[in-house]
Amino acid sequence: MERQRVVIVGGGYAGVKALQTLASSGLCDILLIDQHPYHYLQTEAYELIANECSMTRVTIDLVALSLSYGEHVTFLKDTIREIDFENRCASGQNSCHPYDYLLLCTGSRTAYESATPGLREHSHGVKTLPSALSFKHQFEQRLYARMESEGGWCSEPFNVVIGGGGLSGVEIAAEMAHYIRVFHQDNTLTCDNIHIFLIIPHENVLEGMEPYLIEKATQRLIQLGVKIINHSRITSVEEHTLRLNDADIVCFDFMIFTGGIIASTLTSTMNLPKNKKSQLIVDEYLRIPMHEEVFAVGDIAEIRDSDGKMLPPTAQIAEQSGTLAAKNILALIEGHQMSRAKIKIEGMMVALGGKYAAISLLGWIRVSGLLGYWIKTAIMRGYRYLLHRQCTKGMDRLSETKRQCRRGF
Numbered sequence: 001m002e003r004q005r006v007v008i009v010g011g012g013y014a015g016v017k018a019l020q021t022l023a024s025s026g027l028c029d030i031l032l033i034d035q036h037p038y039h040y041l042q043t044e045a046y047e048l049i050a051n052e053c054s055m056t057r058v059t060i061d062l063v064a065l066s067l068s069y070g071e072h073v074t075f076l077k078d079t080i081r082e083i084d085f086e087n088r089c090a091s092g093q094n095s096c097h098p099y100d101y102l103l104l105c106t107g108s109r110t111a112y113e114s115a116t117p118g119l120r121e122h123s124h125g126v127k128t129l130p131s132a133l134s135f136k137h138q139f140e141q142r143l144y145a146r147m148e149s150e151g152g153w154c155s156e157p158f159n160v161v162i163g164g165g166g167l168s169g170v171e172i173a174a175e176m177a178h179y180i181r182v183f184h185q186d187n188t189l190t191c192d193n194i195h196i197f198l199i200i201p202h203e204n205v206l207e208g209m210e211p212y213l214i215e216k217a218t219q220r221l222i223q224l225g226v227k228i229i230n231h232s233r234i235t236s237v238e239e240h241t242l243r244l245n246d247a248d249i250v251c252f253d254f255m256i257f258t259g260g261i262i263a264s265t266l267t268s269t270m271n272l273p274k275n276k277k278s279q280l281i282v283d284e285y286l287r288i289p290m291h292e293e294v295f296a297v298g299d300i301a302e303i304r305d306s307d308g309k310m311l312p313p314t315a316q317i318a319e320q321s322g323t324l325a326a327k328n329i330l331a332l333i334e335g336h337q338m339s340r341a342k343i344k345i346e347g348m349m350v351a352l353g354g355k356y357a358a359i360s361l362l363g364w365i366r367v368s369g370l371l372g373y374w375i376k377t378a379i380m381r382g383y384r385y386l387l388h389r390q391c392t393k394g395m396d397r398l399s400e401t402k403r404q405c406r407r408g409f
């Protein structure tokens with residue numbers, strides 16, 4: 001039987017899980033395509049911006065990872081512009097990559113509402129590695145510029161505004177508040193006139209999540225001095241001011257926007273059913289309509305649980321859906337029945353600044369504080385450690401190939 005060629009577009013949480021499942025079967029040739037040569041661990045971005053870790057701790061090398069699986073896996077750095085579904089080909093910058101099966105895992109981006117003038121131009125984000133690095137750099141630059149201009153005392157307040165009370169907004173607000181507090185306590189920062197405002201559209205942060213997590217997150221944010229402004233929508237932004245609900249004006253020195261996501265731009269080229277976040281509608285096997293050989297998983301797709309409830313765009317849903325779609329591709333290759341998606345939220349973990357996290361796992365484990373932080377850290381590090389270990393095999397393979405080339409094999 002001729003080997004089938006599977007193309008995975010996007011090496012994030014969903015794409016990497018799909019790669020692992022497909023590669024360990026040895027049943028197909030796999031081409032992993034990503035616009036970057038790394039898998040960016042977005043769930044650990046808050047550590048990067050708070051200087052708790054370096055860039056290498058939040059990235060996994062996709063070249064080494066692909067190499068580790070042997071000759072049937074190839075990585076290609078390319079940006080896919082369009083999918084030619086008729087001819088089964090993913091069009092990149094210079095060439096088209098043919099496939100028998102296609103897995104779309106290109107994730108999502110921040111939803112800068114076009115109805116909010118100035119939002120994109122005047123705010124920062126952490127959704128991509130370059131944006132997180134620029135965020136870190138620019139925040140420190142602005143803060144030190146202020147201290148420099150005022151002789152280190154910051155007599156005028158330095159206001160940081162974070163728009164969005166979901167997981168990323170809450171984690172960033174808590175981590176920044178903690179970071180500033182530690183800096184100040186260490187007596188390396190005399191500028192203690194820094195205020196963090198978290199602007200949320202609903203009554204509470206983490207809308208829709210378990211009451212336990214909402215309560216713990218709210219308590220911790222208040223304890224860290226974060227001012228939560230609820231029932232508020234940002235309606236316009238200028239260089240150092242923003243308007244709330246078309247009325248109140250808030251002055252800021254630094255602004256971050258995390259208020260919601262929209263599916264990756266790749267979906268805009270597709271004439272397929274989508275929801276209002278431009279996520280692709282998939283069937284119970286995670287395939288897109290009319291193209292049975294194309295699967296869409298992770299943030300790019302609207303994924304529902306077995307009761308039909310829409311699931312939030314999270315890394316764990318991306319991982320589960322990536323694994324299931326890969327298994328269904330293998331089932332098709334082997335002529336077996338595919339499995340219906342039974343994707344569910346196993347739990348939620350919220351980092352709340354420093355060594356503090358609130359977690360709820362498996363419906364009955366609820367922990368917060370240092371213990372929560374340890375459990376969250378163990379789970380995150382476990383994910384990274386296993387991928388790093390796999391990458392080491394890829395690096396060994398590369399070294400061996402180079403040695404053989406030098407010996408003239």
Ligand SMILES: Cc1cc2nc3c(=O)[nH]c(=O)nc-3n(C[C@H](O)[C@H](O)[C@H](O)COP(=O)(O)OP(=O)(O)OC[C@H]3O[C@@H](n4cnc5c(N)ncnc54)[C@H](O)[C@@H]3O)c2cc1C
Nearest residue numbers: 010012013014035042080106107168298299313314315318
């Ligand atoms: C600050 C922050 C904190 C978060 N915290 C949590 C958390 O604690 N728990 C949790 O479960 N989730 C969390 N999330 C959400 C989680 O990170 C996402 O849901 C997850 O990354 C989605 O995985 P994905 O594989 O669908 O997409 P991604 O991980 O975004 O991967 C998409 C990949 O596709 C590539 N790509 C995109 N377009 C193209 C193209 N046209 N051609 C080629 N390649 C392309 C990208 O480079 C990227 O590598 C957080 C997100 C943020 C921003």
